[in-house]
Amino acid sequence: MNGDVLLTCPDLGLPLVHRGKVREMFDLGDRLLMVATDRLSAFDVVFPTGIPGKGRVLTELSVLWFRATESIVPNHVVTTSVAGLGLRPEHEALLAGRSVVVRRARRIDVECVVRGYLAGSGWKEYRQTGAVCGVKLPAGLSLNARLPEPIFTPALKNDVGHDENVTLDEVARRFGQETAFRLRDLSLALYRFAAERAERAGILLADTKLEFGWDGDRLILIDEAFTPDSSRYWPVERYRVGEPIDSLDKQPIRDWAEASGWNKEPPAPPLPPDRVAETAARYRSVLERLRPVLS
Template sequence: MSGFVEKPEPLQVPGLVHLHTGKVRDLYRNDAGDLVMVASDRISAYDWVLPTEIPDKGRVLTRLSLWWFDQLADLAPNHVLSTELPAGAPTDWAGRTLVCKSLRMVPVECVARGYLTGSGLVEYRQSRTVCGIPLPEGLGDGSELPEPIFTPATKAAVGEHDENVSFEEVVRQVGADTAEVLRDTTLAVYARARDVARSRGIVLADTKFEFGFDGEVLTLADEVLTPDSSRFWPAETWEPGHAQPSYDKQYVRDWLTSSASGWERAAEVPPPVLPEAVVAATRAKYLEAYERLTGTSWA
């Protein structure tokens, strides 16, 4: 059992048809057939969408994605058509809404890793591989890899884990030509973003992309290079051999697994409401990531 503590009722907006409520985003279709993505302030951890929201989180994700789409435009087109608020939409949607092309989505999470951590570290410790890719001996938590690697995953439903798969499995699912384009584009976009982030004092450890086809053109979709889809570490504190501080949900995860929360993850009961201090610290991390990467003040 996992998923939403309490799944929100979708807003009914004239001219829009509600399609899906995800962990963070609500998806609609307008009369023209375009998709309308609304990034909420919801936050998830340990496969649960929590009952407490993080103020401004949805706007941070939206604004940062737009900034990155501009940085990557020469490498991959993106799905954004407009940032204008649909007629009749609530004012709270301002700054968190994107009108996007309806794409033929690729059923693969395209993950690039430049550093060893997370599920990659777990596999490495067992077999010295990540998604079947052999890696050298002697790497630890947070180690930089000899070169970035493409480690795809299957897309999972809300409340379930994405599952790492081999490149050969991607070939089986989408064909060799598409698999090669996905891999090459993912690694090219990661390399650009890694260099941009590094110039701003941030390590981009890994990230995941979603792609779809606009006709025959591979196109970046959903969010891109946000703290929800990437591991960002402060470069000044990076040191292999242990877990790194990060610009993401770290405060939320740490509190949930502490004795202070009173939550037993293994019991499969919904997590509790977050304290104000944890909410404020998490919001501050999202804003700091935005400001350091873009070089602009959130205010």
């Protein structure tokens, strides 16, 4: 069963709290069982074809990063063991390696994005305004340029539709200045740590998205950490300024989708097997490159 692609969790006998694009969260009282499926989304739409191994890669990588960053900020991980939850043996096998029992947090609805390089929506906004989320940048920067300093470029989480880039001031207005500053400082510290570790493995961490929540009165890191779904990873040897870089994530799917003529509205088309295999290999390669610098 472990080799199978998991698109949707079967009925585990636990109440489903939330089905996200990739993860399913089950109610364990003050904890949640977080299951990473092999679903893939692009342009905020989930594809009907899964990526073999993806859920396990996301889970192992996140747990490695959560452990490595514990001294910077506590996180939601309780255990990766699914024993003792009263699950049926076949469900335990299905969930092994793709599940984490986590502390249920009160999520702060901000995507804490940090950028070390000018790519993606950051590049688009910079070209139009010379700034990203209100952070003014030097003039004349090119696509993928390394920024003088990593910058915090938050976005409001929208459960429907796309996330909305905002300034730090807007985060402060909504969540309080103290919380806003802590989110910024922690995100920047986590990014610096992860970017330095990733460089040791020959990968540049161009940008990343983090989520935080309240565990009682304690601010903790939740969701996933520095996976190819939440981060833009570039192999050092492919880095160049002024041209797009083929990143170590779902880029083969994005490129295929752009060329296919699909209008990016649901339902998404099934994915061709060669793109699925290439994407699975990229996710695996990130894990394999990072494991030695994180273990």
